[in-house]
Amino acid sequence: MNVLALYDIHGNIDALEAVLAAAPDFDLVLVGGDAVPGPFAAATLDRLAQLPTRWVRGNGERETANAPAAPAPEDLAAVTARRSADELGDRAQPLGELPLTTEIDGVLYCHATPRSDEEMLTRISPDERYAEALAGAGPLVVAGHTHQQHDRTVGGTRFINAGSVGLPYEGDGAARWLWVADGVPELRGTAYDAAAAGRRMRAIWPDVISVDAALVEPVAPDEITAIFEQRARPAT
Template sequence: MKALIISDIHANIYALEAIWKAESDSEIVYCAGDLVDYGPFPREVLAWVRERRVVIVQGNHDRAVAKAYRSGEELWSIPNEELKWRHHNARLLSEEDASFLESLPLSVSFMMDGAAYSMQHMYIDYDTIVSLPQFETFWEQQTSGDVRDSANRRLIFGHTHRRCIHYLGDRDLWLNPGSISYRRKDDPTKTAHYMTITDGRIEMKSLSYDRSPLYKAVLGTRLSEPETETAIRFFS
């Protein structure tokens, strides 16, 4: 079985479609949250994941955009110099879109190729699990039944935008596919980061894609200057 593991899409439909073109033989797609915010195409991303029945957990930016949508008239009275990406995205959403973001679970567990998985957007803020006791405590909180009792345990996180695999034991690990849109400041690359898991084998991957439509869309928005700076840096 082949699974595509993605996270932190941030309203970037172009990276998403480029990855799918390369990995369309995947039988299932898992996303560790943050479908929207900090990008110009939230509705397109939401339509894409719904069409493909992607298994998704709710990210902090998903909650923020849904909350902005629910602010009603207040959302439309914000002056341009105070507009943030979450307001931009919320203004584009439909009621169906907002309800979809609100309905996303905080955690999902599943079995795949003899290994048990628990997926959630984050651990504690930007902290990571660095010890086996931390892993075991969190695993107990997040799982139940056959998943909890599996001898092969794997946690999937997003949020940090740092692609990694962290082994705490031969059969106890957590992984993060990174962001398909944004790197942290100490990583200047502009490729899309993601993972695939094929018959239990994890592969860390990156992909170059055409960012010019994103750059053009960002230049066409009217947002506060700090909100556009990061997007311009990555999509130029």
């Protein structure tokens, strides 16, 4: 089976269309979480509904489904979740009921790790943290969440981060995705006018910092990795 794995679209419909135009013929689209929240959430779900899909839940879907009615203005995650929940209406709640993992052709797909939709494994996380998070997961795990592609093997498990379609923290704005042919993965990317997409997004979206850092004025990827790794470290 040819699987097109798309992670962290975050309502960037322009990036989604660019990837779909560039991808080879596929049998299935694996939506790996965090298709929402995002500025064009309804358009993103409408486009995905036209395709043969299987989903796993990201923290974004969970947060959108459970968005507070009146989020604190300084809580951007809650504010953006509320925005997308309002746009999606009755389509928001079922997003929180999506499965945490799914398996296709021997590949285990999740959003962050097999045990959590928000746990962070970065490019520089120590082997010990990988080993703990991936215990019993099998030979190949595909995830996203950090918006950065990488390929790491710890013990008997290979962990591939598919990167982000809509908000890639790779320094160039290009959409990132994963092609999996009969269980064999290949990391890919698609260049498009990311800066223009970012400007269109930030005109209606409160989280302009993330949009700028990924698309409009991309931040060096090592800087993002260091920030995420600091957040991921257990408190001492």
